[in-house]
Amino acid sequence: MGKKEVELYRCKNQHVTDAYDKAVFNICLQREKNGYKSFHLCGCEPGVGTTSVVMELAISLSCAGWKTVILDGDLRKGNNYKRLNADNKKGLADYVRGDIGKKDMIYKTNWPLLDYIPCGTINGENPLHLLYASKMAEVMEILEKKYDFVLIDVPSVNSSVDANIFAVKSDATIMVTAMDGSSKKCLEDAYEELIANSANVVGVIENKISMEEYKRYLKDYDYFDKKKFVKNRKEKYEAD
Template sequence: MNKLDIYKNQDYILNDAFDQAVVNIHIQKEQNGYKTYTVCGCEPGDGSTTVAINLAAALANSGWKTVLVDGDMRKKKGYKRLNEGASVGLSEYLTAQAQINDIIYETTTELLYYIPCGEQNENPVRLLCSTQMENVEKMLADNFDFVIYDMPAVTAAMDATAIAVKTDACILVVAMGESSKKGLATAVSTLDEKRANLLGVIVNKVDINEYKRYRRSFDYFKKEKYADHAKAVMKANKKNNRKNA
């Protein structure tokens, strides 16, 4: 089986940013045992797939055996560059058309493996909540140091939430200057209400010059105005939950 080509980022500033994320994820692994992560945008177009790919590659480059799972079965696989050369994927396994070993592909990045989404499916939520999916999740958690699930935007479908509640933690992606506060608030509330473990917010599409100026204000990629807003929403949700208990 040919190895799938993973683009290697050469931008030292971007690499530095993902290195910070890797450090924080490593700390979470050491302190809490976290190894499975859901990466999703709050709105479509936030660039969560780009973040998931770079994050998975950064973990693999750090010596961790990592698998990136494309859990977006709503899009046709032809629209996704990483799926070129992948004949079967997640949807085929979940519909008993392929074996688990058939859908795990090696990549050109050492220690990084990839599971493509497979053919488009009309009802992916049912597949993601199936016993077959539970088998996938257990097998990957048992055989890899880190498992990164690349999921659709939280506000676009229930797919991300269905996986986020089962992974150790969830990372939300927002696009600088594009993601709305309403979209962010809705995404945070949805994840919080379903008791997903929202670990942090990664701000994507940041101007490089701005990143240089404000890099000391970032904590796990969190830009203050986004991070503070997310924290405020979560705090309000917890307060309301206590009242309703």
Template structure:
């Protein structure tokens, strides 16, 4: 299929690269004890930065030499975080699960070696039914045969249960929370939703962490601050900063 170009925030700041490396390392170490090959990324509310986490986590794993695929499993919206050329077929997850596309038609190559992408295919008529279908199980098994890591970017848990359904089929789940936005009670409710279906929750990733708070938690890692960015003097949070 097409060669989709991804932009990663990993090139922008050493601290960001190290944060994603720590997140990837924690996942890899956890995998040694329990299989965490397929992971769903979700949040308690929209705009918490889960898509940025999913994209850059997948890219980090690929850079490490792990064959990785990012699956956009939000079939309730058009794809917005990657530019797909007009000449490329718009087939994706929704079309495959509804039986209107085959596996070879929906897998996209990217500009990053070892990293592939499966688009959502646009808005689906029946997202829940698609996720509960046997074709989703078949797809997951096929992906597990071909990739070392499968990262699912799913809708938030505030009003819909897509991520809960996916969590019952994949190995693990990660919750994303955003400093200054995510409500602790909402995070607890999301955690409880996942626990009710016995999802294996790897943990919570805190997004949008300012340099000040990052240094507070990781004060011994002075090398994180060797990188200099244009906005280094600004104490505003970086949208791409994470604390795993």
């Protein structure tokens, strides 16, 4: 019996997907200008929605024709606590430990150009021993040869040192913060810690932003609602 396909679904709100597409443009620009292929994403604190951000970005990249893989680099939470890993027991930790081959750690998703690697099973060992293992460097080398983009989902900066470890294993770091809860100081502290550990921080994604707040960022927020957009533009011109 073959491995079960991982099903990933993106948000159906076109304003949200458009925001992710803008982030993807900047990621592609980093690849074009600097040759970056592996991006590790980490929250400035727990609960900011990093995993959801990684999935949306990966789906957008695959839709744009890029062969992409999501690597679950959180080796501290068990599979039962993760919505994507419940049915996929074997993965990264099992490969690093030498229990499975590289093909066995990679799972297909319902998106043709997008694959997924679960964190795998932790047998009571210290996750740091796996992260520092020589085969972890081998994993990154394999993935960067096989895929156009590697997106790594890791624990938040202030919850473990794992984010700092992956920072030096990947080409670039993208921080994730929540507009409805993260403080400016929390973001600044996380940034300073990453920089101190030689992370190449290329940007910050603001997650969990309200639609009202998003309207303030995007002048043409109503663009996709064509009738509303035309009406609003007409009213603006008449006012002018």
